[in-house]
Amino acid sequence: MTFASRIRRVPIAFAPEAGQEAQDLFPDLPPEIRELIRGAAGCSPYLAGLLARERDWISAALTGAPEAALDDALILEGDTDSALRVSLRQAKRRVALLTGLADLAGVWSLEQVTGALTQLADKATHAALTFQVGVEIRRGKLPGQGDDAIETAAGAVALAMGKMGAHELNYSSDIDLIMLFDDSRYDRDAFHDARAAFVRATRRMVSMLSENTHEGYVFRTDLRLRPDPAVTPVCVSMEAAERYYESLGRTWE
Incomplete structure (x- = not known):
C-alpha cells in the first residue's frame, strides 16, 4: 500500500505560513500528502528544514510504500572517511523525515x-565500525587479519544497550554501546597491538557518528556503560568483560 492510502490523520499547522511555504515545494504530490506536509512543517521547524533539503528524495519516497522508502534511505555508500560521513548524515536526515511524517500521519x-x-x-553503527576496522587492517595494525575480515569487524562487536538495545529509540535518543573484541582470534603476543587498533577504530567510529558538521550528525554515542569505564579502554576484550561480570559486575549490569 502506498503512503497516501495509509494516512489516518494530519496535524494542524501551528505556523500556517511556514506550513504553506513547505507545501508549495510539492505541487505535484497528492492533496492528502500536501496537507500532511503543511501540517508537519507548520508544527516543526526541524521537519520543515528537512523537507526543503530532501525535497527531491522525499517527493519520490512518498509515492510508494514507506517501507520501500526506508530501505532506500538506509543504503549507505562511501569508500572514504569523508564520503561515508556524508552518506551517514544523509541517511539520518531521510530516515528522520520519513519516520516523522509516517508517525504524524498514523501510517x-x-x-x-x-x-x-x-x-x-x-x-x-555497523557501517562506521567496519569502515574504521578496515582502516586498521589495511595499515597492518591487526595481526593476521585481511580484507575478508572487514565485514565482521575482525571480531569487534558493538553491543547495543538502553533504548537501542530494546528497539525503542526516539527522535532525540543517543545510543549506548559496549564495544568488545574477540581476543580469541589473536595470538597472545598480538593482543596488545590488536587492542590498541580496536581502541583507535572505536574512537574514530564515535567521531564518525557523533561529530556535528554542516551535514548534521548521526547519533550522539555513549560508551560509558562498559565494564568499569573509569579505568578500561573504550574497547574491551570479551575475556576481560566476562571476568568483570562474573566477579565485579553490579546487579544492574
Whole structure:
C-alpha cells in the first residue's frame, strides 16, 4: 500500500505560513500528502528544514510504500572517511523525515517508528565500525587479519544497550554501546597491538557518528556503560568483560 492510502490523520499547522511555504515545494504530490506536509512543517521547524533539503528524495519516497522508502534511505555508500560521513548524515536526515511524517500521519505504529530509528542506528553503527576496522587492517595494525575480515569487524562487536538495545529509540535518543573484541582470534603476543587498533577504530567510529558538521550528525554515542569505564579502554576484550561480570559486575549490569 502506498503512503497516501495509509494516512489516518494530519496535524494542524501551528505556523500556517511556514506550513504553506513547505507545501508549495510539492505541487505535484497528492492533496492528502500536501496537507500532511503543511501540517508537519507548520508544527516543526526541524521537519520543515528537512523537507526543503530532501525535497527531491522525499517527493519520490512518498509515492510508494514507506517501507520501500526506508530501505532506500538506509543504503549507505562511501569508500572514504569523508564520503561515508556524508552518506551517514544523509541517511539520518531521510530516515528522520520519513519516520516523522509516517508517525504524524498514523501510517506507522509506535513500534514501527522506534524500529525504523533503531534500524538506522544499527546500520550506521555497523557501517562506521567496519569502515574504521578496515582502516586498521589495511595499515597492518591487526595481526593476521585481511580484507575478508572487514565485514565482521575482525571480531569487534558493538553491543547495543538502553533504548537501542530494546528497539525503542526516539527522535532525540543517543545510543549506548559496549564495544568488545574477540581476543580469541589473536595470538597472545598480538593482543596488545590488536587492542590498541580496536581502541583507535572505536574512537574514530564515535567521531564518525557523533561529530556535528554542516551535514548534521548521526547519533550522539555513549560508551560509558562498559565494564568499569573509569579505568578500561573504550574497547574491551570479551575475556576481560566476562571476568568483570562474573566477579565485579553490579546487579544492574
